[in-house]
Amino acid sequence: MAHKIAIIVGSLRKDSLNRKVARSICGLRGDNLDCSMIEIGDLPLYNQDLDANPPEQWTRFRQQVAAADGVLFCSPEYNRGIPGVLKNAIDVGSRPYGQSVFDKKPAAIVTASPGAIGGFGSNHQIRQACVFLNMPMMQQPEAYLGHVTDDSFDESGCLKEGPLKDLVTVLAHAFHDWVEMIHRSRQLLAEDAAHAAQGAKEHA
Ligand SMILES: Cc1cc2nc3c(=O)[nH]c(=O)nc-3n(C[C@H](O)[C@H](O)[C@H](O)COP(=O)(O)O)c2cc1C
Numbered sequence: 001m002a003h004k005i006a007i008i009v010g011s012l013r014k015d016s017l018n019r020k021v022a023r024s025i026c027g028l029r030g031d032n033l034d035c036s037m038i039e040i041g042d043l044p045l046y047n048q049d050l051d052a053n054p055p056e057q058w059t060r061f062r063q064q065v066a067a068a069d070g071v072l073f074c075s076p077e078y079n080r081g082i083p084g085v086l087k088n089a090i091d092v093g094s095r096p097y098g099q100s101v102f103d104k105k106p107a108a109i110v111t112a113s114p115g116a117i118g119g120f121g122s123n124h125q126i127r128q129a130c131v132f133l134n135m136p137m138m139q140q141p142e143a144y145l146g147h148v149t150d151d152s153f154d155e156s157g158c159l160k161e162g163p164l165k166d167l168v169t170v171l172a173h174a175f176h177d178w179v180e181m182i183h184r185s186r187q188l189l190a191e192d193a194a195h196a197a198q199g200a201k202e203h204a
Helices: 017-028 056-066 084-093 120-132 163-202
Strands: 003-009 033-037 070-075 107-112
Touching: 003 017, 003 056, 003 163, 017 033, 017 070, 017 107, 017 163, 033 163, 056 084, 070 120, 070 163, 084 120, 107 120, 107 163
Parallel strands: 003 033, 003 070, 070 107
Antiparallel strands: none
16 A cells, blocks of 8 residues: 655755655655655744744645655754754644644654764654654664765666665665554554444443
8 A cells, every 4th residue: 555655854955865865765665655755945943933823834844744644754964963954844843732743653764974874863863853753663674874975876866776775675665564554553443442332332
């Protein structure tokens, strides 16, 4: 079954490596991950004063995330942490209080960097925010993609054959299965609850 996936890229750079990784993932699982890139560069900085009358960009972003079955974060690391533009998007989506569009959405995180440790610090800061926001986070495979450069991609911007593409392929399959499992489990639980309620009614 195809799942709608909102991809949020934590880099605004035109030639972003993380955006290329995100595109490669969409290409790898085009059959059952229906991916949309959700733009975050135009989101005004989060300000609680604006909650009563939110900017249209916030509303657009919230609607796009709300419509998805799962969220995939592909992000660089900035100064050993989460890029500000991505943190702002997470904050925007998480509010107003009690109306977070991230609530219960299954998610996964990929961080890519030319550096050796593949954005480990950023990856875990994103994870921390998402766990707080009640998002079931895929645990494995972890994706700290190190030594990623322009040369990791072909002319069409997709990952070249090799260990990096192999890891990303495993991740794309695992993410599909993760989203499927979360939604299917909820559906079965809802069916069980409805069945139990019907049984209780009949015995009353
Ligand atoms: C402000 C800034 C801070 C950075 N800090 C880190 C860092 O902490 N760790 C790291 O691996 N790379 C760091 N980099 C390098 C980025 O990994 C590199 O620019 C990468 O290409 C950015 O991702 P993108 O290609 O998706 O835009 C930093 C780059 C910038 C612009």
